Every structure is written in structure tokens, then in C-alpha cells.
Amino acid sequence: MKQSWLWKHVESRVGDRVRRMMRGNETGVAMLMALIFVVILIVTTTLVASVLIAQFAPYRRNTQNAQAAVVAENGLQSGLSYLREAETGASSLLPSTTTDLSKASQDDEYTVDTTSSSGVKVVLNNASDTTSTTSTASTADYTTRNWTYSVTIQFYKDNPATTTSAAPLTEGQVRSGSDINYAAVTSRAYFDRYGSGRTTSVKPIRVMWAVYQFGVSSTTTTTTPSISGGGGGRLGMGFYAAAPFSTFGRETQPIWGNVAISSGTAADAVLSGEVAFSNAVNENTSHELNGSSVMNPANQTCMVATTRGDLNLNDNLSLNDIVNLSDPDPLPKEGSILLILPQAYVSGARDGKDVYTYTEQCQSGGAYKNLNNWVYWKDNSIRPTSRLDLCVTGVDIASSKMPARLEKCGNSYGPNNQSDYYTDPDHKAQIAEKADPKSLLNKYQKWVFYNGFINAGYLNDNVKKKSDYISQFKSKLTADQLSSFDSLPEASGYSLGGIQDSQSGDGDTKVQYLYLSNANNKLYADGGFSGGNISGFNPSFASGSYHYLMSSGWGHNDLTGTGWWDYGGATEDATASFGQAGESGRATNQLVSETSGYCLMATNDGNDAYSDTCYVGTGDWNPYCYVSEFVNKVGDKDTKQATGCATAIQETDANVGTARNRHNNHGLDAFPWKNDAVQYNEDPDGNGVPTTLWTWVGNDGNAVKKYYQFSEWSSSGRFTAPKLVDSEAAATHFTRYSSKASDQYKKGTLQTASGKCLTEIYPGDTINGTAAYPRKDGRTAVALVQCATAGTDYIVKDYRGRAIKSQIWNADVAFSSSGPSGGSGGTTTVVPGPTTAGSNGFIFTRELTRDGSI
Numbered sequence: 029m030k031q032s033w034l035w036k037h038v039e040s041r042v043g044d045r046v047r048r049m050m051r052g053n054e055t056g057v058a059m060l061m062a063l064i065f066v067v068i069l070i071v072t073t074t075l076v077a078s079v080l081i082a083q084f085a086p087y088r089r090n091t092q093n094a095q096a097a098v099v100a101e102n103g104l105q106s107g108l109s110y111l112r113e114a115e116t117g118a119s120s121l122l123p124s125t126t127t128d129l130s131k132a133s134q135d136d137e138y139t140v141d142t143t144s145s146s147g148v149k150v151v152l153n154n155a156s157d158t159t160s161t162t163s164t165a166s167t168a169d170y171t172t173r174n175w176t177y178s179v180t181i182q183f184y185k186d187n188p189a190t191t192t193s194a195a196p197l198t199e200g201q202v203r204s205g206s207d208i209n210y211a212a213v214t215s216r217a218y219f220d221r222y223g224s225g226r227t228t229s230v231k232p233i234r235v236m237w238a239v240y241q242f243g244v245s246s247t248t249t250t251t252t253p254s255i256s257g258g259g260g261g262r263l264g265m266g267f268y269a270a271a272p273f274s275t276f277g278r279e280t281q282p283i284w285g286n287v288a289i290s291s292g293t294a295a296d297a298v299l300s301g302e303v304a305f306s307n308a309v310n311e312n313t314s315h316e317l318n319g320s321s322v323m324n325p326a327n328q329t330c331m332v333a334t335t336r337g338d339l340n341l342n343d344n345l346s347l348n349d350i351v352n353l354s355d356p357d358p359l360p361k362e363g364s365i366l367l368i369l370p371q372a373y374v375s376g377a378r379d380g381k382d383v384y385t386y387t388e389q390c391q392s393g394g395a396y397k398n399l400n401n402w403v404y405w406k407d408n409s410i411r412p413t414s415r416l417d418l419c420v421t422g423v424d425i426a427s428s429k430m431p432a433r434l435e436k437c438g439n440s441y442g443p444n445n446q447s448d449y450y451t452d453p454d455h456k457a458q459i460a461e462k463a464d465p466k467s468l469l470n471k472y473q474k475w476v477f478y479n480g481f482i483n484a485g486y487l488n489d490n491v492k493k494k495s496d497y498i499s500q501f502k503s504k505l506t507a508d509q510l511s512s513f514d515s516l517p518e519a520s521g522y523s524l525g526g527i528q529d530s531q532s533g534d535g536d537t538k539v540q541y542l543y544l545s546n547a548n549n550k551l552y553a554d555g556g557f558s559g560g561n562i563s564g565f566n567p568s569f570a571s572g573s574y575h576y577l578m579s580s581g582w583g584h585n586d587l588t589g590t591g592w593w594d595y596g597g598a599t600e601d602a603t604a605s606f607g608q609a610g611e612s613g614r615a616t617n618q619l620v621s622e623t624s625g626y627c628l629m630a631t632n633d634g635n636d637a638y639s640d641t642c643y644v645g646t647g648d649w650n651p652y653c654y655v656s657e658f659v660n661k662v663g664d665k666d667t668k669q670a671t672g673c674a675t676a677i678q679e680t681d682a683n684v685g686t687a688r689n690r691h692n693n694h695g696l697d698a699f700p701w702k703n704d705a706v707q708y709n710e711d712p713d714g715n716g717v718p719t720t721l722w723t724w725v726g727n728d729g730n731a732v733k734k735y736y737q738f739s740e741w742s743s744s745g746r747f748t749a750p751k752l753v754d755s756e757a758a759a760t761h762f763t764r765y766s767s768k769a770s771d772q773y774k775k776g777t778l779q780t781a782s783g784k785c786l787t788e789i790y791p792g793d794t795i796n797g798t799a800a801y802p803r804k805d806g807r808t809a810v811a812l813v814q815c816a817t818a819g820t821d822y823i824v825k826d827y828r829g830r831a832i833k834s835q836i837w838n839a840d841v842a843f844s845s846s847g848p849s850g851g852s853g854g855t856t857t858v859v860p861g862p863t864t865a866g867s868n869g870f871i872f873t874r875e876l877t878r879d880g881s882i
Contacts, residue, residue, distance in 0.1 A: 095175060096217040096233035103177035103215025104238050106152065108870065110138060110181065111211055111240050121183065121202055127151045130226055138179075140199075147196025152179035154221065174220045178232075184210040186446075189239045189872035190463075190506050191456050211240045214876070235877065238870035284321040284791060284806060287827075295829040298394040303372050303384040319799030322792035322827045325372040330390035331577060332400045333412055333434060337363030347574055351389060351399060359398050360412045364434040366420065366577035368544055373573075404608040404625070407440035408474045408484055408646050419473040422540050422579035425487050425517050432542060432579040438471035439464055442646055443615035450615070458647050462501070462518050463509040469647075470517055472579075475542070477605050477644035478651035483540035486649055487582045488521040488528060491535030497525035508872055523647070527654045536584035539651075545576040610644040612704075614838045618642055619706040619721065621788045622776065622836040626808055629704035634725060634734060634752030638807040639788050643704050652702060701725045706736075708778075714768030719778075720759040725752065735759030740784055741795065741811040747802030750810055760812070762786065767839040773816045776839025784812035785835040792827030793834070800824070 114121045127141040127149075128134060134153060141149040154176050185207035186194040194210075202208060216232035223230070286306035289299075303325055335355040339345070351367065352358065375385035389396045398414035405411055410420040412434070419437040423430050441461035443449045449457045461467045468474040474484035488494055501524050502513060518524055528537045608625040612618040619628040620642060627642035643652035701724065709719035724731040738760045739748035753759055762778040769775045778786040789809040791801045803809050815835065816822045822831040833841065 092219065092233065096219070097236075099175045099177050099217035100215045100232075100234045100236040103152075103155070103179045103217065104213055104236055104870070104873070106155065106177075107179045107181055107213035107215065107238075108240065110150070110152075110179075111213070111242075115242055121150070121208070122148065122199070123150060127153065129153055132226065142199045147182050148199040148202055149196075150179075150181040152177075154178060154218075176218050176221050178216045178218070180214045182212050183208050184212065186210070186456070187239065187241070187460070187872075188212050189508065190460055193454075193456075209242055211242070213238050213240065213870075235875065236873065237876050238873040240869075241871050285324040286318075286320055287322050287325070289828065296393060298391045299386045300388065300391070300394075301386060302375070303386060305384075319801045320792065320827075321801070325386065326370070326384045328371040329368050330371055330387070330392075330400050331402060332367045332369060332389050332396065332574075333360035333364045334367065335359070335361065335364070335399070337361030337434070339363075339365055347389070351396070353395060360415045360418055360434050362418065362435055364418075365431045366434070368575040368577055402606045404475075404477070404606045404610050406444040406608075406611055406613075407442050407468060408476060408610040408644065409437060409440070409468050410473075410475060410481070410606070411437065419468065419471075420475070420542070420577075422472040422483050422542070423581060424472060425489070425520060425522055425582055428581040429578055431545075431576040435471070435473070438466045438468040438473055441467055441469065442611045444611055444613070447615075459501075459504050460509075461647070462523055463505055463513070463516070465512060465516055469523065472540070474646065475610070476646055476649060476651055477610060477642065479641075481542040481605075482651050484646045484649060485517070485523045485540070486527060487523075487538040487540075488525045488535070489538070491521065491525065491528050491537070493525060494521045494535075497521065500524075523649070526648055538582040538584050540582050541580050543578050543580060545578045605641055605644075609642040611646060612642040612644050614710060616645075617705050617707050619708070619837050621834065622839060622841065623788055623832050623834045624790065624808065626788070627704040628706050628721070628736075628810060628837075630723070630736070630750070630752050632701075632703065635749075637736060637738075637750035637752070637810060638803075639810055640704075640807065643702060701731070708762075708764060711764045711766035711768070714766055714770060716763040716765050716769070716774070716779075719762055719764045720756060721762070721778075722756075722759070723752070738786065738810065738812050741787070741789065741800065741802065741813045743795070743798045743800075747809070747811070749803075767841055772841070773818060775841045776833075776836035777815065778837060779815050780812060783815050785815040786837065787811055787813035787824060788834040789813075789824070790826065790834075793832075794825050794827075796823050 122140045123138045125134065125137065125139045127139040132154075136152075136155045138150055138152050141151050155178070156176055182196040183202050184194050184196060187210050188194040196212075197208065215236045215238075217234045217236075218230060218232050221229055288304040288306045290304070306320075332351055334350040335352045335358050336350055339350060347367070347369075350365075369387050369390055371390045372384040372386050374382050376383040388394060390400060391397075392401050399412070401413040403411050403413055403416075412418060415434075417437055418434040420432050421435040422432060441449065441457055441464075446457035461469050464470060469485055472483060472485065475481040476484045488497060491497075498519065498521065501518060502510060505513065513519055516522070526537075528535055605625055607623075609618070609620045609627060612627060613620050620626070621628075621639055624639065625642070626639035628637065628639050630637040643650065645651065645653070705723050706721055707723065708721050709717050711717045721736040723734055723736075725734050726732050732754075734752040734754065735756050735758070736750060737753045737758060738750045741747070760780065762780060765771075765774040765777050765779065767775045787810070789795075789800050789802065789811060791806060793800045795813060801809060802811070813835070814820065814823060824832055824834045826832050
């Protein structure tokens with residue numbers, strides 16, 4: 029001890045003083061010095077020990093927390109494995125064993141709890157952790173045998189991470205497979221959970237919560253539409269089919285004409301060679317539409333995808349170089365450009381008149397059918413039927429005009445994907461769409477339709493209130509959505525704030541549209557031809573020449589001088605939309621013909637009705653409802669409201685638009701309401717329900733309910749056009765049969781008590797072999813015609829002799845072999861493959877408090 033540093037230090041400091049006190053008594057000195065030494069040693073040891081103990085406690089807790097995190101994550105992985113196995117069909121989503129927490133025999137086994145009032149639960153009550161092997165601090169206490177976890181799984185229709193009102197599904201809903209889109213997994217980590225017996229459980233150390241998204245089966249596609257004789261619609265209407273309301277399109281050819289089909293030609297045969305006009309005409313010839321007239325192929329177009337996706341836009345390649353059936357994979361590609369061709373081209377002259385030949389690349393049933401058939405799908409995307417995972421894509425908000433291309437499709441949003449897309453007052457689905465970097469909207473692949481295709485997004489990058497719109501939108505996002513907001517186009521004002529114009533003092537909203545390039549400068553011409561404006565083609569358009577489908581840049585004034593927006597554009601330049609109507613249908617208060625993709629609509633005065641291309645909108649952007657912003661620049665000075673333009677669509681009210689939902693004011697009665705808005709009682713089970721068809725007419729909130737009245741078609745006698753009437757008693761009364769009807773001849777029909785069905789009659793159609801078209805203006809007629817039955821079969825046929833689905837409305841009906849076999853844009857039901865794949869892993873994870881709250 030005397031040799032230690034501490035003793036020597038004590039001796040040097042207090043030794044002499046102690047000896048003087050003890051007067052030389054060395055025995056006493058040694059005893060006192062020893063006591064001082066021991067006291068100092070004890071105090072030092074105590075201080076060091078207290079420091080060590082203080083450091084050990086948080087270290088022990090940190091170790092416990094770290095282990096608990098590993099255990100909770102193991103629970104999440106166990107739940108993920110369960111969901112993956114169930115989704116592949118290896119097991120049911122709900123186990124067969126009922127949960128009993130008192131039974132130790134159920135530990136490490138998934139069971140089902142049906143007693144909860146908050147939805148059915150899949151439960152793994154007490155599973156031993158076998159992967160967390162960390163055991164520091166106390167091997168006796170913290171071995172893996174003392175760590176356990178529990179797992180609870182619940183199922184949802186809506187994403188519970190982004191939808192606060194999302195409710196867990198009930199047992200019945202899960203067992204029926206109804207609306208199972210998401211699963212939430214809760215994992216709790218326990219230490220020595222049942223140390224005092226199974227009747228007493230300690231609180232969990234940590235709680236983890238994660239969301240899994242189920243995938244959409246890639247086998248949901250059915251057969252490709254069997255559309256014969258043209259480029260993608262009812263009668264071969266191409267992307268830019270000429271409008272049926274003008275007398276002439278090309279200088280030497282009328283819109284409508286009599287085209288002879290050689291005797292013995294099969295109904296679905298590919299048309300080739302010279303177009304056989306029954307009576308040739310020129311620009312000086314008056315040609316009135318008659319019951320046998322059909323759309324002139326000289327004034328029709330088709331859209332064809334290139335077989336190469338790597339084209340350099342400066343390449344001067346021939347049509348056969350870029351639409352090449354000898355390609356090892358002669359299908360549309362990622363990056364394919366879209367070409368516009370005439371369905372018939374000038375191939376010579378005879379007797380002073382042009383001779384036209386059918387364009388081979390436009391024959392939808394011919395060799396190029398995988399490149400020229402398209403769907404304007406129910407999520408407002410445009411897809412080639414041979415590659416439904418590709419979508420027509422516009423340029424991004426930072427780019428200038430370029431040819432549109434095909435790219436991988438994004439995720440689908442809309443009333444046909446989320447049932448509350450319009451009816452939810454909080455617009456959660458619309459917010460999720462704008463917050464999703466992979467949505468069709470944010471990939472510039474979603475298109476609305478008014479006289480042509482316009483991007484479903486809009487751009488407010490230079491409006492005065494841009495920062496306010498962005499702040500308001502961000503306040504509605506979850507933390508996970510906010511983390512990626514800066515990478516979204518919405519961060520630049522994309523699709524936020526609604527449509528604005530300079531007269532309101534806020535600034536101009538920019539839009540994008542698809543148009544036809546000019547033949548003289550194919551790549552970069554302004555063009556601006558609204559679909560049906562066939563004058564973009566030279567009369568001498570030759571075989572092998574082509575135009576591009578262009579995507580404009582983003583601007584406000586580009587369309588105002590083209591006739592696209594004005595009333596003339598609505599009646600002269602209307603285009604066919606591939607025989608489909610996008611998202612339009614029952615969910616948007618529109619009545620869509622499955623044959624043509626046209627909507628039933630009435631004139632402003634209500635004295636005439638027919639079917640025509642639908643006014644297709646989405647979210648808070650419907651071009652029909654905002655024409656005044658782009659033409660008249662009337663801004664807030666215009667107080668007119670277009671009935672039917674509200675973005676929150678309800679089935680039971682007048683649907684009057686808001687102050688920003690205004691249409692063009694071309695006189696006292698022009699555009700006072702959305703003419704294709706139609707409501708009716710839907711048949712829920714296929715047994716039929718009584719109904720009329722009605723709409724709301726008026727503006728400024730003074731909408732009046734009107735009813736449709738139809739007349740019967742007759743092979744003799746004058747045709748009486750449909751009209752709107754004030755009285756429900758005077759309306760035509762139907763029995764509505766949905767696609768759930770067991771009788772295939774009733775599916776999707778509206779039938780009167782006398783056995784007549786609401787029927788679309790297009791120029792060139794026949795009924796029982798008689799030319800049936802009853803109008804003179806080219807508008808598609810709508811009348812009551814004998815319903816098809818097993819005994820009468822389908823009596824309405826097109827000019828090629830193909831039975832068509834002209835009596836089916838707001839329904840996808842796949843007929844047996846005895847049913848209609850061609851001529852429409854929906855001969856078979858086409859369902860795109862998965863719009864969103866299964867998440868495979870969790871799409872959202874967070875930690876909860878120990879009691880399970882956020």
C-alpha cells in the first residue's frame with residue numbers, strides 16, 4: 029500500500045501535519061494515515077461506480093429498443109409473406125381457425141378474428157422471434173426466447189395511409205373478394221409478454237405499421253376488338269375522321285358519298301384497290317346525303333404506330349422503313365411515333381376526276397392491324413390494342429412541340445377506377461392522382477376530348493396565385509406524399525388551381541393538345557388542325573406520304589385561331605375518338621353507345637336529339653365548360669354557368685356548374701347547358717328497372733328538368749326526330765337492362781313495353797335489308813327499333829353487312845358467336861392489363877406509439 033501512488037500523494041500532502049498532531053507517535057500516525065487513505069479510496073470508487081451505472085441504464089434501454097425494432101420488423105416480414113402467399117392463390121386471405129388469445133397452442137399460427145366491430149382481422153397472436161440474436165447486457169434476460177411479436181392484418185378498399193376515412197373491410201366483403209385493394213399490417217414487439225401467465229400481457233416495446241397494395245392480375249385482357257374496314261371506330265373512323273356536318277372536306281370529294289362494295293365481298297373482308305364511288309362528284313357537284321350514303325374514305329384518316337422506337341426526327345425515311353412488317357417484332361414499341369395516313373389516297377385520274385385507292389396500312393383487319401387499332405380507354409388513355417401497356421404520351425411541361433410517342437402507361441385514376449372519384453367531397457382520389465408521380469396524368473398520358481384530344485392536365489406556372497394553389501394542395505398531402513412533391517410537375521403549378529384567364533386578373537392557364545402536322549413541314553409546323561379538318565391533306569396526297577400526330581407545347585392562345593373552340597369547330601371539325609368515349613358513361617351522367625362511342629345529346633332548344641362525340645373531361649378540367657376562357661376572354665365578366673359542368677357529379681341534382689364553369693356565349697340560348705348530360709335509373713341486378721331519360725337545361729342556377737321523347741323508326745313515312753319535353757308523362761318510358769342481364773339480347777338495352785329498343789342509326793345502316801338512315805345532315809340518328817331477340821336476331825347492320833351493337837348503351841357486352849361480329853369499337857370487351865402492379869413490398873411504413881396510435 030505504501031508503494032502506491034495514492035499513499036505517496038497523501039503522505040506528501042498531510043503526513044507532516046499528522047505527525048505534529050501526534051507528537052511523534054508513529055503508531056497513531058500510521059493508523060490515521062490508513063483511515064484517510066481508505067476514505068479517499070471509497071469516495072473515488074463510489075464516484076466512478078455511479079458514473080458507470082448512469083451510463084449502463086440508457087445503454088441497456090437502447091439495446092432493448094434496437095432488439096425490439098428488429099423483432100417488430102420481423103413481424104412485418106411475416107405479415108408480408110402471408111399476403112404474398114395469399115395473393116398468389118396458395119391460400120385464402122382469411123384462415124380457417126378462429127382466434128383464441130388464451131390458447132398457447134395457437135402461438136406461431138395465423139387465425140381469424142371476426143368479433144371486432146372495426147372489420148375482420150387476421151391475427152398472429154404470439155410468435156417467437158428466431159432471427160434477433162443480439163443479447164448483450166444480460167444473457168439471462170435478453171435471449172431470443174424472451175422476445176415475441178404479434179401481427180394483425182386488416183383489408184381496405186382505399187389506401188389507409190392516404191385516406192383518413194378508409195374503413196377496414198368486413199368478413200363478408202373479404203370473403204366475396206369485393207374491393208380488396210390494400211392491406212394494413214400492424215406488428216407489436218414484446219419482451220417476456222406472458223411472464224405472469226397468459227391472463228396478463230405487458231405492453232409492447234415497439235409497434236410498426238405498414239401498408240401493402242394488392243396487384244391487378246395481368247390476365248384481365250380479353251380479345252382485341254374486331255373492327256373491320258377502317259382505322260378504329262364504328263365504320264372505320266380514324267383518329268381524325270372528317271366531320272359529318274360539312275358538305276366538302278377535300279376540294280374534290282364530299283364528306284359523304286355512295287361507295288359500292290363488290291357483290292360477294294365478305295362483311296369482314298379487307299378493302300383494297302380502287303374506291304368504287306357509285307357516282308363520282310367534284311367540287312361543283314351538289315351531293316345530298318341519302319339513306320345509302322356512307323362516310324367517304326377519301327375524307328377519313330387512320331393512325332399507325334411505327335415499328336421502330338428509336339427514330340431520329342431528322343431522318344427522312346420512307347413509310348415502309350418505319351412501318352415495317354418484316355421487323356422481328358412488328359408491333360408498337362416504346363418510343364414509337366404515331367403517323368396519320370388517309371384511308372384512301374389519290375392514285376391517278378380518269379375522265380377529269382381523281383381516282384382514289386384504299387391505303388393498305390389503314391385496313392384495321394388487314395396485315396397492319398397490330399399497328400392501326402386503338403382504344404380511347406375508360407381511364408382517358410389512348411392505347412394500341414396490340415400493346416395495351418403503351419400509351420400515347422405528350423411532351424412534358426418544360427418541352428416544346430414534338431411528335432407524340434408511345435411510352436409505358438402510368439397508373440389509372442377516374443370514376444371507372446375509383447368509384448368516389450367525383451362524389452367524394454374531399455376529392456381524395458383526385459389528390460392522390462396529382463400526388464402520384466406515376467399517374468397517367470403526371471406522365472402526360474391522360475386525354476380529354478372536345479373536337480379533338482386535349483391533355484387532361486393544365487399548367488398554371490405563371491398565374492398570380494400559383495404559390496397559393498401549391499400551398500393549398502400541399503396542405504392536403506400525407507408526409508409520404510410531401511417527401512416527393514418537389515419532383516412532381518405540380519410543384520410548377522401543373523393541374524392546380526383550376527382554369528384561369530387574364531381577364532380575371534390571375535393569369536392564363538396553359539394547355540396541350542394533339543394535332544395533325546402540316547404536310548410541308550411535318551415535324552415542327554403549328555398545324556393546329558382540329559382532327560376533322562381534312563384540308564391539312566393536299567388533294568394529291570400520294571401513297572407513302574404521311575403526317576405526324578403532334579403534341580403541342582404548353583400555351584394558352586394556340587387554339588384560339590384554329591376553329592377548335594368555336595361553335596363552327598363543334599359542328600364542322602368534330603372528330604371520331606376511336607369508337608370509344610374515355611371515362612364517359614354512367615359515372616359521368618352520359619349515355620354512350622357501345623357501337624360508336626358517341627353520346628346521346630340534344631340541341632340547345634331541345635327540339636332535336638342525336639348521338640355525337642362525347643364531351644369528355646376529367647377531374648376539374650372539362651374543355652367544353654371553359655370555352656369562354658380560350659375564345660372570348662370574358663373572364664369574370666361572364667356570369668353564365670353551364671348546367672352539367674360541375675366537377676362533383678351527383679346523380680340526383682341539377683349539377684349546376686360553379687362560377688368558373690362557363691361556356692361560350694354565342695347568343696341568348698347558346699351553350700346554356702352541357703348537351704350530352706343524361707341521367708336514368710340503372711338496373712342493379714340485370715332484372716330490369718323502369719326509367720325515363722332526363723337532363724337539366726338552363727343556366728345561372730335556374731336549371732329545369734327535361735325528359736327525352738323518341739319516335740319509332742319506320743321503313744316508310746317521315747322520321748320524327750327525338751326532342752326534350754317538359755312532362756315526365758310525355759317522355760318515352762323504358763325498362764333498363766344492365767350488362768348483368770342473363771339474356772344476351774337484353775344486356776345494355778333500353779326497351780319499351782312494345783318491344784322497341786333505343787337504337788343508333790348511322791349513315792349507310794340497314795334494317796332488315798332496307799336503307800335505314802332517316803336524316804339529311806349526317807348526324808347520327810337515334811330512334812326506337814325492334815329489339816333483337818333470339819328469334820329475330822340482330823336486324824341492324826352497317827353498310828358492309830356487319831351486325832352491330834347499336835342498341836347497347838353504357839355497357840360492355842361480349843357476345844357469343846351468334847351475336848354482332850364486327851364494325852364497332854367494342855365488338856369485344858378490351859380490358860387493359862395492370863395499371864398498378866402489386867407492391868411486392870410495403871408501399872408505406874411508420875412507427876406507432878405503444879398503444880397503437882399514430
